[in-house]
Amino acid sequence: MADAVEAGKVAAARRAVDENIKKGQVVGIGSGSTIVFAVQRIAERNKKEELNLVCIPTSFQARQLIHEYGLTLGNLETSPEIDIAIDGADEVDDDINLIKGGGGCLMQEKIIASCSKKFFVIADTRKNSRVLGTTWRKGVPIEVLPMAYKPVQLKINQLLGGNAVLRMASKKAGPVITDNGNFLIDWEFEGAQDWMAVERVLQNVPGVIETGLFLNMTHVAYFGSPDGQVLVRTRKN
Ligand SMILES: O=C[C@H](O)[C@H](O)[C@H](O)COP(=O)(O)O
Known part of the structure; x- marks a missing residue:
């Protein structure tokens, strides 16, 4: 079961990175367990393509990931406008509204998302709900x-x-x-x-x-299944 969930996270993360990360971008790096797979994929591509990204962390964990994977660390003072941000979520509703903060990070994540031209969410399919509070019962x-x-x-x-x-x-x-x-x-x-x-x-x-309510902020949500398929949902308005 754990492996299946992880496979879904990997699939969503890779798809979001491959579809959206381009050379020279300023990228917001979210927090949690799913973002780890996105950073791994960014690092993999960076080795081959020399992406020249500036990565802005949303937490202590994100900053560590940026260091660990040899990416360039930035901040909002030098890069107040972010091209894209990628982050996980605890639950996503029909309108791609999110509950976040289950892992204790939300404030820096919300600031980074608000400074980003595009905000992408990556998750395994368990997080894809019609109504918030259906599967995420922790408030x-x-x-x-x-x-x-x-x-x-x-x-x-x-x-x-x-x-x-x-x-x-x-x-x-x-x-x-x-x-x-x-x-x-x-x-x-x-x-x-x-x-x-x-x-x-x-x-x-x-x-x-x-x-930890992220309302009308997300442009696209990627939900990965254990078999590697990814469901992509784009905000309607
Ligand atoms: O506090 C943590 C963050 O908001 C995470 O992005 C959220 O909890 C999702 O984390 P995970 O990718 O581990 O499901």
């Missing part, structure tokens, strides 16, 4: 300022219902700390939601820094 990750986590939890519960849970670390006592030194709250919800409205509510709670 919407929300990055919060540590001193405000308790009132933020209370306000989210009052305004949206559901259950706003502080994410705890597994190999450390206490909460997960993001790459930006913040806490994460996972908003567990039931049923279909008006995601634009949910995003507006969350963004208006003081102490919320960013949410």
Whole structure:
């Protein structure tokens, strides 16, 4: 089963890289397990084609990957406009809206996606849902300022219902700390939601820094199957 899922990730990653990465681009590099296969493919092509890319990381992990695979590391100060960004997702709905942040990264990912002319998502087919919350049952990750986590939890519960849970670390006592030194709250919800409205509510709670809802940001999503087939979904509007 694990191998089959990995094969799907590899297929999606390779297809997205081969269809979209061109010489001389500034490329946003996402975070998670699927992006590793995209970076591997970029490095493979780079050896043959000398792509001359500048890669902008979305996390500590992404920065390490860029170093490990011998790619050129950039930043938003020198490259504030990005040609394309590629990233994974925890779940993708019919309109290619995403939940992200299951691995603790979302804020830098969202900034990089927002600075990119084109944003591509790569995932195995398990992530391809019609409605967010169908297969991803861990809630919407929300990055919060540590001193405000308790009132933020209370306000989210009052305004949206559901259950706003502080994410705890597994190999450390206490909460997960993001790459930006913040806490994460996972908003567990039931049923279909008006995601634009949910995003507006969350963004208006003081102490919320960013949410893992990526709405109307993705241009194309690639979903890989264990047999190597890739389903490509392009945003309608
Ligand atoms: O926090 C992590 C990021 O948002 C990931 O891109 C997301 O969780 C998907 O990760 P994976 O490729 O491991 O499924």
